[in-house]
Amino acid sequence: xxxxxxxxxxxxxxxxxxxxDVQGKIGQQLRAMYDDVVKEGVPDRFxxxxxxxxxxxxxxxxxxxxxxxxxxxxxxxx
Amino acid sequence: MAPTRxxxxxxxxxxxxxRAFAISLCGNVDQADDxxxxxxxxxxxxxxxxQPGTNMxxxxxxxxxxxxxxxxxxxxxxxEDADGSYAESxxxxxxxxxxxxxxxxxxxxxxxxxxxxEALILIGASGFSYEEAAKICDCAVGTIKSRVNRAxxxxxxxxxxxxxxxxxPDHTTRAVVAGTRR
Numbered sequence: 702x703x704x705x706x707x708x709x710x711x712x713x714x715x716x717x718x719x720x721x722d723v724q725g726k727i728g729q730q731l732r733a734m735y736d737d738v739v740k741e742g743v744p745d746r747f748x749x750x751x752x753x754x755x756x757x758x759x760x761x762x763x764x765x766x767x768x769x770x771x772x773x774x775x776x777x778x779x
Numbered sequence: 780m781a782p783t784r785x786x787x788x789x790x791x792x793x794x795x796x797x798r799a800f801a802i803s804l805c806g807n808v809d810q811a812d813d814x815x816x817x818x819x820x821x822x823x824x825x826x827x828x829x830q831p832g833t834n835m836x837x838x839x840x841x842x843x844x845x846x847x848x849x850x851x852x853x854x855x856x857x858x859e860d861a862d863g864s865y866a867e868s869x870x871x872x873x874x875x876x877x878x879x880x881x882x883x884x885x886x887x888x889x890x891x892x893x894x895x896x897e898a899l900i901l902i903g904a905s906g907f908s909y910e911e912a913a914k915i916c917d918c919a920v921g922t923i924k925s926r927v928n929r930a931x932x933x934x935x936x937x938x939x940x941x942x943x944x945x946x947x948p949d950h951t952t953r954a955v956v957a958g959t960r961r
Contacts (some may be wrong), residue, residue: 719932728903734881735904738799754787760893
């Protein structure tokens with residue numbers, strides 16, 4: 702009675718070929734999971750950072766600003 | 780030199796997928812968003828080293844992947860994790876971000892070695908070619924292929940799936956029911 706459960710051992714072992722259907726299904730799930738996150742968009746905490754790109758002033762990133770970004774990034778890394 | 784409009788737009792367009800990649804790598808949303816933030820700072824600070832006309836996504840993914848790898852190595856050295864607290868913190872997943880239907884897959888992904896996990900995500904979810912993924916991971920195309928194969932096989936083992944019918948959140952339940960009917 703329990704045998705069908707006990708026997709549930711994946712066939713695909715060393716050098717074994719994965720059933721193409723299974724492979725396809727894993728791919729499908731993986732993409733669905735990933736696309737779910739993509740659809741969420743980007744959290745608010747990134748708004749300021751990304752606004753620099755959306756509404757650039759005449760000079761969106763001059764050398765000075767780049768240096769500041771570098772420093773900030775260094776600081777946050779600790 | 781200021782980044783051109785195209786470069787800016789390409790960067791913005793790539794961010795959602797970049798974030799999904801970060802979450803898939805980290806298995807933890809907070810950690811992933813920190814990683815994304817650091818990646819974006821790096822990218823903006825070095826935007827002039829990006830060559831317009833080349834693949835913006837691949838450029839960003841490379842930066843993020845390398846940051847993740849160096850963080851990962853650092854953490855392995857620093858965190859002994861004797862009490863399992865670090866492992867525990869990785870399990871926390873804000874509910875709205877983690878749908879139950881993907882929980883099994885998410886847990887299985889975490890059990891993969893990082894090199895297999897990144898290869899599988901880049902090819903299977905982010906939509907990069909094997910050549911692009913090889914560049915991002917700084918390895919040979921054949922290496923990416925074998926990592927993806929091993930990752931898929933391991934995921935199938937972890938989820939105990941032999942056939943399509945086995946797939947789904949309640950496959951264990953159905954298996955038991957099917958067993959008792961026989």
